[in-house]
Amino acid sequence: xxxxxxxxxxxxxxxxxxxxxxxxxxxxxxxxxxxxxxxxxxxxxxxxxxxxxxxxxxxxxxxxxxxxxxxxxxxxxxxxxxxxxxxxxxxxxxxxxxxxxxxxxxxxxxxxxxxxxxxxxxxxxxxxxxxxxxxxxxxxxxxxxxxxxxxxxxxxxxxxxxxxxxxxxxxxxxxxxxxxxxxxxxxxxxxxxxxxxxxxxxxxxxxxxxxxxxxxxxxxxxxxx
Amino acid sequence: xxxxxxxxxxxxxxxxxxxxxxxxxxxxxxxxxxxxxxxxxxxxxxxxxxxxxxxxxxxxxxxxxxxxxxxxxxxxxxxxxxxxxxxxxxxxxxxxxxxxxxxxxxxxxxxxxxxxxxxxxxxxxxxxxxxxxxxxxxxxxxxxxxxxxxxxxxxxxxxxxxxxxxxxxxxxxxxxxxxxxxxxxxxxxxxxxxxxxxxxxxxxxxxxxxxxxxxxxxxxxxxxx
Numbered sequence: 229x230x231x232x233x234x235x236x237x238x239x240x241x242x243x244x245x246x247x248x249x250x251x252x253x254x255x256x257x258x259x260x261x262x263x264x265x266x267x268x269x270x271x272x273x274x275x276x277x278x279x280x281x282x283x284x285x286x287x288x289x290x291x292x293x294x295x296x297x298x299x300x301x302x303x304x305x306x307x308x309x310x311x312x313x314x315x316x317x318x319x320x321x322x323x324x325x326x327x328x329x330x331x332x333x334x335x336x337x338x339x340x341x342x343x344x345x346x347x348x349x350x351x352x353x354x355x356x357x358x359x360x361x362x363x364x365x366x367x368x369x370x371x372x373x374x375x376x377x378x379x380x381x382x383x384x385x386x387x388x389x390x391x392x393x394x395x396x397x398x399x400x401x402x403x404x405x406x407x408x409x410x411x412x413x414x415x416x417x418x419x420x421x422x423x424x425x426x427x428x429x430x431x432x433x434x435x436x437x438x439x440x441x442x443x444x445x446x447x448x449x450x451x452x453x
Numbered sequence: 454x455x456x457x458x459x460x461x462x463x464x465x466x467x468x469x470x471x472x473x474x475x476x477x478x479x480x481x482x483x484x485x486x487x488x489x490x491x492x493x494x495x496x497x498x499x500x501x502x503x504x505x506x507x508x509x510x511x512x513x514x515x516x517x518x519x520x521x522x523x524x525x526x527x528x529x530x531x532x533x534x535x536x537x538x539x540x541x542x543x544x545x546x547x548x549x550x551x552x553x554x555x556x557x558x559x560x561x562x563x564x565x566x567x568x569x570x571x572x573x574x575x576x577x578x579x580x581x582x583x584x585x586x587x588x589x590x591x592x593x594x595x596x597x598x599x600x601x602x603x604x605x606x607x608x609x610x611x612x613x614x615x616x617x618x619x620x621x622x623x624x625x626x627x628x629x630x631x632x633x634x635x636x637x638x639x640x641x642x643x644x645x646x647x648x649x650x651x652x653x654x655x656x657x658x659x660x661x662x663x664x665x666x667x668x669x670x671x672x673x674x675x676x677x678x
Contacts, residue, residue, distance in 0.1 A: 434633055
């Protein structure tokens with residue numbers, strides 16, 4: 229990983245963030261990283277596109293857990309009309325499994341957009357979607373530890389790393405489950421914009437960053453050590 | 454705080470959660486606790502009402518930080534048509550300041566609904582809204598540490614606690630800034646549903662709970678010690 233990569237960027241160009249939404253996404257997978265990026269955007273220029281199959285509000289609701297409470301957010305673009313994106317964030321969640329049309333559209337979008345991305349950031353079982361798109365083949369990546377077995381089973385060409393809060397390989401930043409999305413995006417901010425800004429963001433959200441990507445209490449909890 | 458209060462609840466009745474939204478709310482103030490409650494709702498019956506002045510999508514955007522990126526969520530009820538609520542979650546954020554009509558409606562709602570609430574949970578500068586509603590008078594409460602000075606200034610009848618991740622006084626659970634909302638809701642889940650369920654939720658979101666409400670690195674960072 230090149231140090232000081234942030235010095236090479238065109239500093240006046242906003243970095244273009246995209247988030248891949250689908251029915252049954254996990255709320256914190258999206259809003260952990262997004263709150264960090266919202267906060268960062270007060271200090272550095274960013275743009276944001278919330279992608280979905282349609283422009284209808286998209287819900288965390290998933291029919292397999294029909295009694296659960298849920299929330300809906302408003303997409304700003306369909307996958308078919310997506311503007312150029314530098315960093316794509318792919319969350320996980322109950323809806324990241326299976327093969328319904330919405331999931332297949334996310335996977336197809338990842339496959340299509342990947343070559344033009346500067347960064348792909350996955351949270352939780354979002355790495356399963358990226359894996360199914362084939363873009364993690366031969367790469368090191370991690371995922372949710374409670375859903376480890378079924379997620380790594382989707383693609384054996386990926387070098388799955390069981391003990392990791394997050395893993396960086398080339399332009400792919402993959403995190404462990406749910407709240408780990410906050411740590412991976414702060415690590416990415418540190419890499420791209422420098423440690424000072426990453427600390428500024430984490431201090432503004434009163435979050436104590438995990439600085440060591442290999443510290444992972446949940447791998448042991450879920451029997452992966 | 455009564456131990457085993459969770460044993461007294463009507464276990465078959467869903468606990469009714471409400472979230473007070475307003476323009477310029479902080480995303481993680483809402484979705485940190487909500488992701489925990491979403492996860493909890495797979496295990497225990499909950500209902501959710503997302504409250505706003507209108508049923509239009511409500512955005513994290515605030516005109517004072519016009520260059521920041523933002524997201525919109527879909528409310529499910531107006532304040533005027535709110536159903537009965539057991540636990541009201543009040544987030545903070547840039548929009549929690551000032552005295553425009555939306556902010557005044559939130560404050561008025563808190564004042565009106567407070568006597569019938571079982572719990573009031575505030576995150577970040579959300580405690581400033583509760584304070585302005587007068588419901589924290591004579592009570593211990595905390596808030597965002599970076600915005601400490603301006604928040605505590607809204608109401609001197611509150612016993613503001615500077616060094617705290619969260620504070621419980623009677624039915625009011627107030628947390629420090631942004632990510633502290635996750636810790637306060639997990640502490641509340643532990644109190645209401647028991648430690649086992651709180652641990653189950655935190656493990657599912659791969660989050661290492663802060664178990665000690667008095668541990669607060671940010672009070673010192675922001676010069677409150």
